[in-house]
Amino acid sequence: MPHEEARVVHSLKQHLLEHGLRRSRVLHLLVDAHPSYVHSPVARDLEPMTRLMLEGTRPDILCSVAQPEGVLVTGIEVKSSDKDWAHGLGQALSYRPSVHHAYLALPTLAADLRATTVNQARGSGIGLLARDAKHWVEVVAPADPTPLPRAVSQASSLLEGVPAARSLQLNHPLNYLAAAFLADRGEPSGSLLQSLAAHWKDLGSDSSRRHAATGANTLGLLDLDWKPTLEGRTVADLLAALQFDPGAGYDKRKRLLDVHAAFAAVARFVLIRQPAVRLIHRTLTDHGGSLTLPELAVAAGHDDPALATALFLADPSGTLKPGLRGPDINPSTVFKLKQNLWHAGLLDTKAHGTAGKDSRAYRPTEDIWALPRDKAFKASAR
Numbered sequence: 001m002p003h004e005e006a007r008v009v010h011s012l013k014q015h016l017l018e019h020g021l022r023r024s025r026v027l028h029l030l031v032d033a034h035p036s037y038v039h040s041p042v043a044r045d046l047e048p049m050t051r052l053m054l055e056g057t058r059p060d061i062l063c064s065v066a067q068p069e070g071v072l073v074t075g076i077e078v079k080s081s082d083k084d085w086a087h088g089l090g091q092a093l094s095y096r097p098s099v100h101h102a103y104l105a106l107p108t109l110a111a112d113l114r115a116t117t118v119n120q121a122r123g124s125g126i127g128l129l130a131r132d133a134k135h136w137v138e139v140v141a142p143a144d145p146t147p148l149p150r151a152v153s154q155a156s157s158l159l160e161g162v163p164a165a166r167s168l169q170l171n172h173p174l175n176y177l178a179a180a181f182l183a184d185r186g187e188p189s190g191s192l193l194q195s196l197a198a199h200w201k202d203l204g205s206d207s208s209r210r211h212a213a214t215g216a217n218t219l220g221l222l223d224l225d226w227k228p229t230l231e232g233r234t235v236a237d238l239l240a241a242l243q244f245d246p247g248a249g250y251d252k253r254k255r256l257l258d259v260h261a262a263f264a265a266v267a268r269f270v271l272i273r274q275p276a277v278r279l280i281h282r283t284l285t286d287h288g289g290s291l292t293l294p295e296l297a298v299a300a301g302h303d304d305p306a307l308a309t310a311l312f313l314a315d316p317s318g319t320l321k322p323g324l325r326g327p328d329i330n331p332s333t334v335f336k337l338k339q340n341l342w343h344a345g346l347l348d349t350k351a352h353g354t355a356g357k358d359s360r361a362y363r364p365t366e367d368i369w370a371l372p373r374d375k376a377f378k379a380s381a382r
Contacts, residue, residue: 005080006040008107009060012078012129013046015136021065021074022101022138029063057095059102069150072100076129082108085117092126100149101142103127110139158306161275163218165311166332169211171339171351172252173267175203177235179212180221181244184228184236192226199246219270231270238266257345267344276311277341279304281371290370293334293352294324314359326362331355334367348372 009031016026031037033049040046052062052075059075077092079085088104096102104121106113110130118140121128125143129136170176178200179192186195196209203209216222221232228236242262250260257264271277283300284291291299293312300308301320310316314330335356342350352367 003036003040003042005060005078006037006042006046008080008105009037009078010042010045011107012076012105012136013061016061016063019135021063022067022141024065024067027064027066027071029061032058032060032062034058034060054095054098057091057098059092059095059099061105062099065101069148070153072145072149074101074103075099076103076105078105080107082106082113082117085114086120089117089120089124089126093124096125100145101127103129103142105129105136107131110137113139154304154306157275157304158310161279161307162310164274165276165307165337166316166330167218168215168332168336168340170203170208170215171336171356172202172256173271173340173344174250174252174256174263175200175208175212176216176219176221176270177239177244177263177266178202178246179216179226180228180232181236181239182246183213183216183222183226184233185240192222201247201249202252219274221270235266235270238269239263242266255350256343261345264343264345267340268346271340271344271346275307276337277346279307279311280341280369281346284369284371290368293329293364293367293369294322296369297324297329298322324364326354326364327359329359329362329364331359331362334362334364338369345372 013029013031016029020026030052031046031049032052037043037046037049052058054075060078061076063074065072065074075095075098077088079088085104085106092102092104104126106129108130110132113130118128121140127138127142128140130139131137179196182195182199183192186192186199192213193206193209196203196212203212213222213226216232217224217226220229221235223229244263256267279300280296283296283303287299297308297312298320300312305320309318309320311333312320312330314328318328335351338347338351338355341347348370349368352363354362355367
């Protein structure tokens, strides 16, 4: 029957948008702009359509699914009859390397599917969708993608999060913002260190200026050559619009949020993108908004052990456990990182008076980490 496959695609699309896939919500869905679909009676309901070319293959439906391990991409091959199952299975298999999950969809009642079809789909790692009395059902689950998205996400979080957790060496965010600003707007013929020496007098040594540049790189504002990234240029534009003047001599003894709230907002924009900062805020939010440093470290370890270990322990081969003492703690986190978060308005508590000194003098059980009272800041970190 003409346009029968378009009607099957339409039925499956409506089901996916209403009921999701694998007990998860479908976020976005595209239909392939095959001529038989474009010129079918249900064409309007199949929009948005486009040519779904994936490494030379063309799934009928491409959708993103909000599953617990992250947003996964699914490709679906649709056939109008179970007689075409072998051809459809081969097509689904061909684009499996381009998506997380690949499916074959057949409008046959699930109970009537041939055992050969089911077994071949399962053996190929292809999911199989069929009908029951009212809806589409998953008869065969697709094989897990390789690599597992959750594992890749953990690896990416470590690569992005650990440097900021262990490498920031200055305790005020304006130093990093100024490095991005001068990298974008400093003298074209001079180096960034020269621009910092000439225009940012707060840093009186070459080593401190290198810390500013290296920190700005860690935060994603500068590339490895200390040239501004897209994010760095955006930060420079924001600062320019706010009339930032590196030669003005800003008072760093006072909290940045209190004396230059707009600059603090830019600092929040930069810092909240860091996985380590998000881990801190997520943990505090889940535990009432305030914890001592040992409590925070142990709770964060339950959420993300690898990142929390790098963030809080002086010895990253150690174990996060109750009773952490001063020498156990990463001093950069409790002094430099915490000061940056406090100045930006992401924490209500500044570095404890015993932080930043001899580790044996640091008293972690007295070091309170508290979220700001403004709930908007807490929501921004989720």
